[in-house]
Amino acid sequence: MSQSLAHDLNTVTLFERLGGAAGIRRIVDGTVAAHMCNPVIKARFQPYEDQPERVEEIKQHTCDFFAAGSGGPDQYQGRSMAEAHRDMDIAAEEYEAAADDIMTTMTALNYDAALRDEVYGILQSLKDEIIHK
Numbered sequence: 001m002s003q004s005l006a007h008d009l010n011t012v013t014l015f016e017r018l019g020g021a022a023g024i025r026r027i028v029d030g031t032v033a034a035h036m037c038n039p040v041i042k043a044r045f046q047p048y049e050d051q052p053e054r055v056e057e058i059k060q061h062t063c064d065f066f067a068a069g070s071g072g073p074d075q076y077q078g079r080s081m082a083e084a085h086r087d088m089d090i091a092a093e094e095y096e097a098a099a100d101d102i103m104t105t106m107t108a109l110n111y112d113a114a115l116r117d118e119v120y121g122i123l124q125s126l127k128d129e130i131i132h133k
């Protein structure tokens, strides 16, 4: 067996370890629900409460973003992170609150600490594109 085929057979992508599209959807649903009651950032998301179609579109884009970035088959069709968040003036404290909501949701869904740390590292790598400087 060639080296690269052996490698492909042994590599389980992050997408698969997150439980594929269904796992990512559960994380995104739980995280959006957590954002809606997180005192640091809820004001950012509450205006969308009466726009269920827009919420669904944002959730779909977020699912695709994580799927595309973790080795899944989906294409991301939304805006770049810098473009989507540029005009929001997001503070570092808000960024940490959003990342905490993702970690809390992953804990509630029984993802282990190693997987949570891996996702947290990816989130940190996006920070500069999202917060206001």
Ligand code: HEM
Pocket (backbone or CB within 6 Å): 041, 044, 045, 057, 058, 061, 062, 065, 077, 078, 079, 080, 084, 085, 090, 094, 095, 096, 098, 123, 126, 127, 130
């Ligand atoms: C690593 C952290 C984050 C990721 C990966 C992320 C990801 C995304 C994605 C994929 C979208 C959809 C873009 C589109 O539909 O074109 C989005 C939209 C949005 N994000 Fe984030 N985001 C992050 C952090 C934050 C933070 C910290 C806030 C505010 C506290 C925030 C507030 C929003 C809002 C309000 C929208 C809707 C924008 C609109 O309707 O135009 N995001 N985000």
